[in-house]
Amino acid sequence: MPDVLSYSLADFFYTDNPDVLSPPEDFLEWINHPRVRQCFSFFEQQLLAAPRTSTEILSNIDNKRRKIINLTSYNYLGLSSHPEVIQAAKEALDQYGLGASGAPLLSGTFDLHARFARMLADFKQKEDCLLYSSGLGGNMGAIQGILRKGDMFILDEKCHKSLVDGGTLSGAKMLFFEHNNPDSLAMMLEKSRGKRVMVAVEGVYSMDGDLVKLKDIVEVCDQYKAAIYIDEAHSTLMFGPNGRGVAEHFGLEHKMGVSFGTLSKSFGGVGGFVCSNADLISYLKCYSSPWNFSCASSPPVVAGLIKALEVATRDSSLRDKMWQNVAYFKKRLVDLKLDIGQTESQVIPIIIGSSGEKLMSFAWEIQKRGLFLQPVDFPAVPAESRRFRISVSSQLTQAEMDEALNIIEDVIAKGLKS
């Protein structure tokens, strides 16, 4: 295969291999090439301790244990290892054991699940809530449960794979509008007249860190009477006066037909949740497969999550600290003349450009210096804007931020100039 680095995961989805148990032959040739293997070495690196801002990994690049500053985990508020959260999970482990041992409909609903779903519905100011054991499963299952063949599902082109997969599974026709462009959305809604329509947006777009232009989107959707589904995976607990998310930040919560959130990012656990009107939640319980055909979340995880919600909302101290850290990081990165795109959130890209080789050589050097900051390559982002993506956490200390920025300056800022 000539020029292996010009190929990517986008090129091997379709296969001609007559043996269904074998991947495409050229995929194996590609992925086993030493240069491609080197790129893939950044994936699946093992964390050897909690995803705190200072932790330890087993570094794939040289198979060594390495103490690192962690700018990659989504532990935005540090809740995954908060002492109160850990204590709550430990106590629930003693009382309930490890697993739920059943799907929610039959035997997997514990008092903890019911309590947490009620807390989340109240928090999001919706009538009811459905808890999923996976974030991806929540988005996919809600879309698949709501839409049917003959319906129209209109998504921002930068929406997450879980929303796209939900659309595919539902059988609805999917149309994508240009990112955050209300005119493009109006064009798609015009094509959908006479059909049942739902529009999906995200609070924070996860590769660029920009926010949904919610006021404009709502205006267009109102005009066409289209329902809005908002995915607040990267914004719940961080945005809005009460941490309810980007819809609260814009004062438009009442316009959101469905509000989705994940429990694996700011909440520090795992799972997803969908809040909406009580009738729709009741319907989803019958038709959303990842809820009614999957084991419920582990009780100790749910107990930890209940405590995480309490800790994050008892005051604004955690998100205030996170925003202070975000402001500091952004200022220093701009001072270094790095391209951080249009970020408005705790997700900060450092856009390198089109060179996959530079991206990987910087990634290698950064990690050797003790910074866990993962490269994001095409096709996850456009080929001309390969990048690193910083996840800022409230846990970061001044010393950790300064050391991380020193490494970024030495490797990326100076590397891009040379």
Place this chain on the structure above:
Amino acid sequence: MTKERVIEVIKNNIIENLDDLEVDDIDPQKSMKDYGANSLDMIEVVSCSMRELKIKIPRSELADIANIDHLADKFMDYVDK
């Protein structure tokens, strides 16, 4: 292989993947988007066409293709190579 044949392959895959469309409706000077294709439909059409033509072009080289005619030109660079 002629460019006409390549365009025919692409057109056939477009009508396979999009509703309410006939081969004669498709103008190669237009983009698949003009016929209501979303990005997943386009990936499907391009991949199925490449498979039929027995060619493989890195997806990163297809980012700037503006219409069906340009896609056929790109395919022609690889056909019979």
